[in-house]
Amino acid sequence: MSIFSTVFNRRNTYSAKWDMLEEVYSINDASEVLPMWVADMDFAIPSVIIDALHKRMEHPLFGYSMAPEDTKTSLTNWVGEKHQLTIENEWIMFRQGVIPAIADAIEAFTEIGDKILIHTPVYPPFTSIPTNLDRKVVTSQLIEKNNSYEMDWDSFEDCLKNGVKAFILCNPHNPGGKVWDNEDLTKMAALCQRYNVLVLSDEIHSDLIFEPNKHIPMLNVAEDPNNVITFFAPTKTFNLAGIQAAAMVVPDEQKRKKLEKLAMSRGYMGLNIFSLTALQTAYEQGAPWLEELLEVLTVNIDYVVQHLSKLDGIKVSKPEGTYLVWIDYRGTGLSEKEIMDRLLTVGKLALEPGTKYGKSGEGFLRMNVACPLSTVEDGVERFVKSLQ
Numbered sequence: 446m447s448i449f450s451t452v453f454n455r456r457n458t459y460s461a462k463w464d465m466l467e468e469v470y471s472i473n474d475a476s477e478v479l480p481m482w483v484a485d486m487d488f489a490i491p492s493v494i495i496d497a498l499h500k501r502m503e504h505p506l507f508g509y510s511m512a513p514e515d516t517k518t519s520l521t522n523w524v525g526e527k528h529q530l531t532i533e534n535e536w537i538m539f540r541q542g543v544i545p546a547i548a549d550a551i552e553a554f555t556e557i558g559d560k561i562l563i564h565t566p567v568y569p570p571f572t573s574i575p576t577n578l579d580r581k582v583v584t585s586q587l588i589e590k591n592n593s594y595e596m597d598w599d600s601f602e603d604c605l606k607n608g609v610k611a612f613i614l615c616n617p618h619n620p621g622g623k624v625w626d627n628e629d630l631t632k633m634a635a636l637c638q639r640y641n642v643l644v645l646s647d648e649i650h651s652d653l654i655f656e657p658n659k660h661i662p663m664l665n666v667a668e669d670p671n672n673v674i675t676f677f678a679p680t681k682t683f684n685l686a687g688i689q690a691a692a693m694v695v696p697d698e699q700k701r702k703k704l705e706k707l708a709m710s711r712g713y714m715g716l717n718i719f720s721l722t723a724l725q726t727a728y729e730q731g732a733p734w735l736e737e738l739l740e741v742l743t744v745n746i747d748y749v750v751q752h753l754s755k756l757d758g759i760k761v762s763k764p765e766g767t768y769l770v771w772i773d774y775r776g777t778g779l780s781e782k783e784i785m786d787r788l789l790t791v792g793k794l795a796l797e798p799g800t801k802y803g804k805s806g807e808g809f810l811r812m813n814v815a816c817p818l819s820t821v822e823d824g825v826e827r828f829v830k831s832l833q
Contacts, residue, residue: 559608605639777832
């Protein structure tokens with residue numbers, strides 16, 4: 446596991462996580478600040494992917510690329526083995542990222558002024574993308590229970606009844622780490638079907654699940670798969686966000702044609718040679734690396750939960766999935782500005798403020814623990830120092 450204990454210096458590598466701290470947090474000098482905010486890992490990617498990229502670079506021509514059938518098959522086989530999801534290669538449409546793919550789906554299947562439903566708190570682009578496309582975002586707030594979240598079914602159905610055209614699901618849930626179970630997903634799908642609401646299921650964290658939890662694809666519970674578009678990517682699983690590769694799974698042929706037309710109207714050329722190589726290699730050869738990663742993340746999460754839960758006024762949710770820990774600091778009596786100031790100026794620690802995920806995230810912080818245990822220990826020490 447030495448690859449997961451190695452601490453790399455990522456400063457001055459064009460890393461958003463490490464090199465944008467001054468801009469994101471409005472501070473003059475971030476040289477001593479430890480970033481545990483944006484969701485990418487401080488682990489080296491699988492060596493098999495590096496080897497595959499090196500091999501491709503040995504061929505000195507980098508002309509226009511196309512997605513071979515084998516690349517689609519690698520994803521088809523992966524979701525079949527990992528999630529017992531049966532899909533066809535022809536359903537797969539590649540995009541540079543899950544968020545651009547969701548934006549395409551919203552633009553293709555809704556109109557300006559249409560209502561888009563999301564849960565809150567939730568990943569910020571679920572709000573910003575529809576808003577920037579001149580759609581109206583409708584929110585159904587999740588219910589806090591036992592340091593986790595549950596559906597507010599009355600709120601959810603009320604929203605669906607009132608003209609919602611699409612629902613963006615986050616499964617596993619970011620930032621709460623909730624892995625939605627079969628019963629919840631089946632009911633969501635049935636209600637969306639009843640009210641003719643398209644389901645856009647973001648399953649980018651679906652490979653990062655901790656036992657005994659199990660990821661259930663929305664496509665496996667939907668009565669009509671044509672009413673679901675699912676979004677997958679190797680970028681969270683294998684730390685490839687900078688490579689920019691994602692896929693949308695679209696069972697409905699007519700929807701695929703509409704998405705193809707939208708792509709053509711933008712002159713979209715598909716994935717580049719390196720993202721195709723990385724994606725295929727990850728899905729074909731990355732499983733052993735992922736198995737080790739999940740063991741490391743389990744240790745890291747347990748460490749954070751154990752130590753931060755001892756602090757007065759702090760409650761920590763142990764995520765069922767993702768490498769993101771959702772920290773409740775409401776018991777401290779501190780405002781968001783006060784705790785963020787303490788973290789940045791006293792502890793020299795950059796976490797994400799909960800209101801970034803909507804008003805219902807007020808009183809929470811999000812911590813990314815996908816880093817060597819020594820870094821996690823350092824982050825916990827800085828957090829403790831901030832509250833002393």
